[in-house]
Amino acid sequence: MSSIAITAFYKFVAMDERRLRAVRDSLESFADSRGVRGLVVLGGEGVNATVAGLPEVITAFKEHLAEIFPGEIVSFKDSSAEKMPFARFKVDLRSEIITTKDLSISSEESRGTHLTPSEWHRLIESDPDVVIVDTRNDYETEIGVFKGALDPKIKKFSEFQSYLEQGHLPRDKKLLLYCTGGIRCEKAVPEVKRLGYENVYQLEGGILRYLEEYPEGFFEGECFVFDHRVSVDARLQPTTIYKLCPHCGNPAKERLSCKNCGKDTIVCHACVPHEDKNACSKNCAYHIRRTAASRKAA
């Protein structure tokens, strides 16, 4: 039985400066007193967060959120772990809760586009013609995607718009967009519709919610998460395969021993071909480069 409960959620709700500060203070004092850790991003457009703590504390945290955002539906994606996946509790005030630069949410244009995990699953099962589109970044799609999904290979979500404008998506098919927990699609879907696409849908609650219901469904591989777990498997358990690459921060699984200090380490496949990155840390990489440079100079 896992001892730490983890929940991810987001909510679009307009907040002014005063309310933002009040929400931050309230969340911080709750987290302080109950040992909640995680990252909460707050902005004028809403909240986006992943938090962890003892199961009963996370239950209380959800009730606390319901008091802060009365009448708002907050959809939680739950998972669990043996170990606490965050070092501390942090509330970040940002202008956007998911960085897009230009895209804005539009409840008008996203109306009727949300599919529950079972609607999504049944649609893929029954319609071989649907086009599934991953809206996540390349380091995320690399370790797991929905079977047959289009992968835009973007480095960050703010590049998604230019991907759309390049016209890769077919106009005559049903487009099914998904992301980790649903929030990026809330911004991606209205944009796709603004570009004139009509049959556009998004997976409500993202991969995390889908896996709660369909661990053996159409999602293949692991799902990257933004905390110490790195990724979760189909049963929403912390990965046993990946670690974060000490050089680039992407998921890594290539084992080698550090060419500087000899320690066993794990590096990503993109960094392996670089001599200096056959190292356990940035510091060891620096020493390898320095040694190579002095050898050249000699």
Ligand SMILES: [Zn+2]
């Ligand atoms: Zn790397």
Ligand SMILES: [Zn+2]
């Ligand atoms: Zn080393």
